[in-house]
Amino acid sequence: MGVLLDVIGIALLALGLVLSTIGLYGLLRRPDIFHQLHAAGLITGPAVILVLLASLGTGRATIITSAILVVVFVLITAPLAAHAIAQAAVRREASPSEDSEPRG
Amino acid sequence: MPEVVIAIAAGWATLLLFGGGLLLLRATDALHRLLALEVLVSIVVVLLTVLSYLRDVSYYIDVALALALLSFTATLVVARYVTRGRPL
Numbered sequence: 001m002g003v004l005l006d007v008i009g010i011a012l013l014a015l016g017l018v019l020s021t022i023g024l025y026g027l028l029r030r031p032d033i034f035h036q037l038h039a040a041g042l043i044t045g046p047a048v049i050l051v052l053l054a055s056l057g058t059g060r061a062t063i064i065t066s067a068i069l070v071v072v073f074v075l076i077t078a079p080l081a082a083h084a085i086a087q088a089a090v091r092r093e094a095s096p097s098e099d100s101e102p103r104g
Numbered sequence: 105m106p107e108v109v110i111a112i113a114a115g116w117a118t119l120l121l122f123g124g125g126l127l128l129l130r131a132t133d134a135l136h137r138l139l140a141l142e143v144l145v146s147i148v149v150v151l152l153t154v155l156s157y158l159r160d161v162s163y164y165i166d167v168a169l170a171l172a173l174l175s176f177t178a179t180l181v182v183a184r185y186v187t188r189g190r191p192l
Contacts, residue, residue: 024123044146057105066165077176084183091187
C-alpha cells in the first residue's frame with residue numbers, strides 16, 4: 001500500500017511539473033495575450049491541482065486536508081481570474097477601434 | 105515519497121520560477137504583466153507545496169492558500185483597472 005501511494009504521488013508530481021513546463025514554454029513562445037491565456041490556464045489550473053493532489057503520496061492527514069482545501073479554492077478561482085483577464089483584453093481591444101473610427 | 109524525488113521536484117519548480125521571471129521581463133503592457141504575475145504566483149504555490157512535502161509539515165500549504173487568495177483579488181482588481189481606468 002505504501003509503495004502504491006508512493007508511485008501515485010510521484011506520478012502526479014511529475015505530471016504537474018511537466019504541465020507547468022509546457023505551459024511556460026507556450027507563454028514564452030506566443031506574443032498574443034489570448035494565446036498566452038490559453039497556455040497560462042494550463043499552469044494556474046491543472047498543474048497546480050496535480051501537484052497538490054500528489055499530497056496523497058505523503059500519507060499525512062494534515063497535509064492532505066490542507067491540500068484539498070487549496071484544490072477546491074483553485075478550482076473556483078482559476079477560471080474566474082482567467083475570465084477577468086480575457087474580458088479586460090477584449091474590452092481594451094474593442095475600445096481603441098471605436099475611438100479611431102471617424103465620428104460625425 | 106522518497107526525499108530525492110521531492111528535492112528534484114523543488115529544483116525543477118525553482119527553474120520554472122526563473123522562466124516566469126523571464127516572462128515578466130519580456131512583458132510589454134499591463135495585461136501581459138498581470139498574466140505573468142499570476143503565473144508566477146501559481147509557480148510559487150507549487151514550490152510551497154513541494155516544500156511542504158519535503159519538510160513534512162502542513163503549514164506551508166496554508167501559506168500557499170493565503171497567497172492564492174491575494175493573487176485572485178489582485179488579478180480581479182487590476183483587470184478592472186485596465187479596462188475602466190479606476191480600480192473598482
